[in-house]
Amino acid sequence: MQKFNLHTHTIFSDGKSTAEEVVQEAIRQGLTTLGFSDHSPVPFENTFAIKDSEVQNYVDTIKSLKEKYKDQIKIYCSMEMDFIPGIVKDFKKTKEALGLDYLIGSVHLVGNDVDRLWFIDGSKYETYDEGLYNYFGGDIRKGVKAFFHQYNEMIETEEFDIVGHFDKIKMHNRDRYFSEEDKWYRDLLLETLTLIKEKSLIVEVNTRGIYKKRSDDFYPSTWVLPIMRKMDIPVVISSDSHKAEELTLCFKEAELALASAGYEMKPSFEL
Numbered sequence: 001m002q003k004f005n006l007h008t009h010t011i012f013s014d015g016k017s018t019a020e021e022v023v024q025e026a027i028r029q030g031l032t033t034l035g036f037s038d039h040s041p042v043p044f045e046n047t048f049a050i051k052d053s054e055v056q057n058y059v060d061t062i063k064s065l066k067e068k069y070k071d072q073i074k075i076y077c078s079m080e081m082d083f084i085p086g087i088v089k090d091f092k093k094t095k096e097a098l099g100l101d102y103l104i105g106s107v108h109l110v111g112n113d114v115d116r117l118w119f120i121d122g123s124k125y126e127t128y129d130e131g132l133y134n135y136f137g138g139d140i141r142k143g144v145k146a147f148f149h150q151y152n153e154m155i156e157t158e159e160f161d162i163v164g165h166f167d168k169i170k171m172h173n174r175d176r177y178f179s180e181e182d183k184w185y186r187d188l189l190l191e192t193l194t195l196i197k198e199k200s201l202i203v204e205v206n207t208r209g210i211y212k213k214r215s216d217d218f219y220p221s222t223w224v225l226p227i228m229r230k231m232d233i234p235v236v237i238s239s240d241s242h243k244a245e246e247l248t249l250c251f252k253e254a255e256l257a258l259a260s261a262g263y264e265m266k267p268s269f270e271l
Helices: 017-029 052-068 091-098 125-136 140-157 183-198 220-230 251-260
Strands: 033-039 074-082 102-106 200-207 237-238
Touching: 017 033, 017 052, 052 074, 052 091, 074 091, 091 102, 125 140, 140 183, 183 220, 200 251, 220 237, 237 251
Parallel strands: 033 074, 074 102, 200 237
Antiparallel strands: none
16 A cells, blocks of 8 residues: 555644644554645635744644654655635745745635635535635636636646645535536646646545545546546545544555556655
8 A cells, every 4th residue: 555645734724633643643554654734824814724823833843743753754844735826925935935845736715816716625515606606607617617727827837746636626516517527627627637747747646535425536536547647647645634544544445546547556755
């Protein structure tokens, strides 16, 4: 089994476990590498991101744990950068200023106006529905296009390493508004994959939707994996854990799906 997880959250952002609890559980499970990637700060009130005042404490805490457990596990310090054009800080400058090891780039809020952001994540599909109707007049094709184009803009304008859950727009869809078999949807997704390939980025195969029972498939979906393999796009499996016990949930299932797509998984990871 893959012995590392590079997408994890702690109480510094919207996780439920302390960073040390995550480290101890990773060691208990036999992981060789652990990457912390709490949500980067955003300039408005929220309940999911690291507060600006806690950023240095976050970095210092992870560095301290890296030293404390250096003989038992390799630890990296990262952030999941939330891309909101014109609103969030430059990824590269953030990485350099804080001395981060790598970055995950993700989109959770669609738009570029702090008063009109469509939140496509979270536990409530009602929030997804409300935003779709308030900001896109209920036009799902317009909303999904905006989502993928925001990912495209992030890929083209920011510097980062791993693409986070780039088809998460499907999570609260629940086959109500569109089908993943729709040509217009697949065309948008493939356009984003083409940019990912051009920028030589890594795609995470994110298992969180499955074990949280919010999705019947990974992010990206199983049908996408053979396409990525044919394009020679590298992948890592992540659980996007928010609790220590979620560190490797559904990893075996993801490995089987990737093997079926033609990937040969390596158990270890080094930057």
